[in-house]
Amino acid sequence: MRAVILAAGEGSRLRAYSKRPKPLIPLLGLSLIERNMLALKECGINDIVIITGCYDNEIREYLGSGQQLGVKINYLHNPQWKLGNGTSAYTFQQEYRENEKYILMMADHIFEVELLRRFLKEAEKVKQNELLLASDSQLEKVYDLDECTKIKTDGNHAKILGKNLKDFNAVDCGLFLDTGVLQRTLSKTIEQGAYTLTDAVNLLAEEGKVKLHFVSHYWVDVDDKASHKYCETVLLRSLVPPKDGFISRTINRKFSLRITKLLASTKITPNQMTVFSFLIAALSAASFAMLSPLVGGLLAQLSSILDGVDGEIARLKFLKSRYGELFDSLLDRYADYLIVMGMSYAWFGATEHTTTALLVSAAALAGLPLSMLFKEKYRNLTGKPYLPEIHDGRLRYLPANRDGRLFIIMLGGILNQIPAALALLAAVTHLQTLFRLKAVRNFL
Amino acid sequence: MRAVILAAGEGSRLRAYSKRPKPLIPLLGLSLIERNMLALKECGINDIVIITGCYDNEIREYLGSGQQLGVKINYLHNPQWKLGNGTSAYTFQQEYRENEKYILMMADHIFEVELLRRFLKEAEKVKQNELLLASDSQLEKVYDLDECTKIKTDGNHAKILGKNLKDFNAVDCGLFLDTGVLQRTLSKTIEQGAYTLTDAVNLLAEEGKVKLHFVSHYWVDVDDKASHKYCETVLLRSLVPPKDGFISRTINRKFSLRITKLLASTKITPNQMTVFSFLIAALSAASFAMLSPLVGGLLAQLSSILDGVDGEIARLKFLKSRYGELFDSLLDRYADYLIVMGMSYAWFGATEHTTTALLVSAAALAGLPLSMLFKEKYRNLTGKPYLPEIHDGRLRYLPANRDGRLFIIMLGGILNQIPAALALLAAVTHLQTLFRLKAVRNFL
Numbered sequence: 001m002r003a004v005i006l007a008a009g010e011g012s013r014l015r016a017y018s019k020r021p022k023p024l025i026p027l028l029g030l031s032l033i034e035r036n037m038l039a040l041k042e043c044g045i046n047d048i049v050i051i052t053g054c055y056d057n058e059i060r061e062y063l064g065s066g067q068q069l070g071v072k073i074n075y076l077h078n079p080q081w082k083l084g085n086g087t088s089a090y091t092f093q094q095e096y097r098e099n100e101k102y103i104l105m106m107a108d109h110i111f112e113v114e115l116l117r118r119f120l121k122e123a124e125k126v127k128q129n130e131l132l133l134a135s136d137s138q139l140e141k142v143y144d145l146d147e148c149t150k151i152k153t154d155g156n157h158a159k160i161l162g163k164n165l166k167d168f169n170a171v172d173c174g175l176f177l178d179t180g181v182l183q184r185t186l187s188k189t190i191e192q193g194a195y196t197l198t199d200a201v202n203l204l205a206e207e208g209k210v211k212l213h214f215v216s217h218y219w220v221d222v223d224d225k226a227s228h229k230y231c232e233t234v235l236l237r238s239l240v241p242p243k244d245g246f247i248s249r250t251i252n253r254k255f256s257l258r259i260t261k262l263l264a265s266t267k268i269t270p271n272q273m274t275v276f277s278f279l280i281a282a283l284s285a286a287s288f289a290m291l292s293p294l295v296g297g298l299l300a301q302l303s304s305i306l307d308g309v310d311g312e313i314a315r316l317k318f319l320k321s322r323y324g325e326l327f328d329s330l331l332d333r334y335a336d337y338l339i340v341m342g343m344s345y346a347w348f349g350a351t352e353h354t355t356t357a358l359l360v361s362a363a364a365l366a367g368l369p370l371s372m373l374f375k376e377k378y379r380n381l382t383g384k385p386y387l388p389e390i391h392d393g394r395l396r397y398l399p400a401n402r403d404g405r406l407f408i409i410m411l412g413g414i415l416n417q418i419p420a421a422l423a424l425l426a427a428v429t430h431l432q433t434l435f436r437l438k439a440v441r442n443f444l
Numbered sequence: 445m446r447a448v449i450l451a452a453g454e455g456s457r458l459r460a461y462s463k464r465p466k467p468l469i470p471l472l473g474l475s476l477i478e479r480n481m482l483a484l485k486e487c488g489i490n491d492i493v494i495i496t497g498c499y500d501n502e503i504r505e506y507l508g509s510g511q512q513l514g515v516k517i518n519y520l521h522n523p524q525w526k527l528g529n530g531t532s533a534y535t536f537q538q539e540y541r542e543n544e545k546y547i548l549m550m551a552d553h554i555f556e557v558e559l560l561r562r563f564l565k566e567a568e569k570v571k572q573n574e575l576l577l578a579s580d581s582q583l584e585k586v587y588d589l590d591e592c593t594k595i596k597t598d599g600n601h602a603k604i605l606g607k608n609l610k611d612f613n614a615v616d617c618g619l620f621l622d623t624g625v626l627q628r629t630l631s632k633t634i635e636q637g638a639y640t641l642t643d644a645v646n647l648l649a650e651e652g653k654v655k656l657h658f659v660s661h662y663w664v665d666v667d668d669k670a671s672h673k674y675c676e677t678v679l680l681r682s683l684v685p686p687k688d689g690f691i692s693r694t695i696n697r698k699f700s701l702r703i704t705k706l707l708a709s710t711k712i713t714p715n716q717m718t719v720f721s722f723l724i725a726a727l728s729a730a731s732f733a734m735l736s737p738l739v740g741g742l743l744a745q746l747s748s749i750l751d752g753v754d755g756e757i758a759r760l761k762f763l764k765s766r767y768g769e770l771f772d773s774l775l776d777r778y779a780d781y782l783i784v785m786g787m788s789y790a791w792f793g794a795t796e797h798t799t800t801a802l803l804v805s806a807a808a809l810a811g812l813p814l815s816m817l818f819k820e821k822y823r824n825l826t827g828k829p830y831l832p833e834i835h836d837g838r839l840r841y842l843p844a845n846r847d848g849r850l851f852i853i854m855l856g857g858i859l860n861q862i863p864a865a866l867a868l869l870a871a872v873t874h875l876q877t878l879f880r881l882k883a884v885r886n887f888l
Contacts, residue, residue: 322825323888329821330814330877337810344806345799353797355789358805362788365806366781369813370774376820377773381766437774444767 007107008053008081021055023107029264053081084195115217134175158210248403256308277306281335285342297413304406367429400432451551452497452525465499467551473708497525528639559661578619602654692847700752714758721750725779729786741857748850811873844876
């Protein structure tokens, strides 16, 4: 399927804050239109048509053939862009292939990838002669309702649309699936001197041909400075994965998301962050071994926070890779091992090499990879991820996932209680394994 | 889909060796017909019709409703079974539903489950008015060719069949997918006084309606004492999983398969074997700790051998479970940990608690779960298992998988070289991880 992105407008309200044309305004390391193209690509759409208007040259120069992003871009210029966005959408007419279904979206509307994915799934079921429109009925959550195009709905269909509608129960997200019917209608409305997209959609709505897909994920129309900032906030919030443990969710992400925001506009890659987080862990281990438990503990927690950043950057900038994930998992295990070995070494020296130190250290070391082993095996057996927040029940407060373990280590370092921290690590990790084995017995 | 199993004959040649009717003769812990039903169940077929003849009562009494096996059995009795197996197959006519596709098989032909699975996949594509017949064209591998029904083929179709055919290039495996055409033909041939299945199949072959599915997995017609023994051998051989490492393949399986053969007829469950293997490992750990490295080493290797038995029994007797696999994986990790901790404890005592002993032991301990971590993560990322024999290249000779690690431990025990064994364990496990990370970089 092809996607058509409208990038013809002037974007006057953001113009005051940025020299770039609106579709090229950066947001967390990617321009708005790049983010949309990469999101489409993640959903399997690589063939993109951009309709330019006001900033034809700038946009072509900036994006080129799309090769760098891994997509194919064709440009169409709409010299009449000033008349209204209906003329821009209608510019696609010259490229439209009979019976083709295509996605129509705005360069400056940013969607969570999952929203796009579900819309595309719904799009498979749309009938010829219908237009599918993404709409949001959770009005209390919609940002800047005043600026939205409102919809009065009739079940799953739109009855009437308009910016100044008084009686409405949903808003238009600016994401369409056209089966050709919109192009035909645009040709009529434009001839009659009605130049906006809403004019054509309204005509179709009157005929009962605008089917609505109600979204449940976030989307933002980036229109001004405030919505730009809001979009950053929701994008960052969406980066927290469901697999997160309790400490990570309540503490680490508060910091890691800020770091990610700072690093987003740099060229730092997720794998570089993985290595950096590992190096901090190695420094933590060395600090423990050299009898600076306070520094060791703080560095361990820093490493734990940084451990979230690689994944956040990867998701934020569409840089996820299977190798990256494997590399991160294994380096995390080594980081854990090194820190615990540093702690053991310190304890060992302090107690003149007792057998207790050896055995407790060994038990703590052995416990470190168990959570990952369990989760990976579980996923392979069931095809579903093991999510501590859901599957562990009350056990999720046991600090035995990585976030919890490194938190124990930090406390052990700050309070200079290495033996107790190691004993606690051993206890929580082995207990967690035991409980999990018991818990899944009945439903595996 | 339903399956019809012919179990009507007298089985005179095996009668001399067993008091039971042939379909009920045990083979590695399951009767022949039970094995076939459980194999069908594993392929998704739970609705089974058994045609009895000579031993109607015995078979009904032994198998009952099938509930215990997790299948539904309907019995049909063929009083004319002595006339020929065509009359038994035709007994199904009274139950046959219009346009139904069903599997027809013999109670005493044993198939590898994968053969059945592929046959069923091919069966989806068979046309109405055709009969699909499993046949084997690898004649040099066929057991007791003399006894087989031969086929002269014409591409993917049978031309003529017969036990005494001179010119042939495949044999009949006794596994059919009938679309109804066989039942109609049997009614004709039986009326004409031709009572065997081959008579009807031959008539269809003449009309070009017998499509052949060529098998590549093993199957055995269990007809006499020799073929019974042969079937045991190939069944046991099929239990070695593709994930096996070098030491396991060349040494451990030689012993474990014999143990499995001995235990097959007992009620011992795979999970019980998992626990038993773990207890032997715990004994090995205790022996090392109590300064009996020779015993410790031998018990470690015994535990390694026993570690194969749980999976073999599970596959052999259709007792696989996801929980069993998870339980085994985690208990194996604990077994490894305990043994290495026992060795460390011994070394630690012998060297008056040196730091070297602490660090080398920690490195060895940390290396133990890495192979599993890598393989599970790889499988989750790619959807495919990581098979050391295939993916590791020359690295597969590095004894860093569990079979190799326990072999190193055995050698360390026998030669009383615990420090060297621990150092070697640490070296091979971490090297393997490093090499694997490097190797998958390009194709992940």
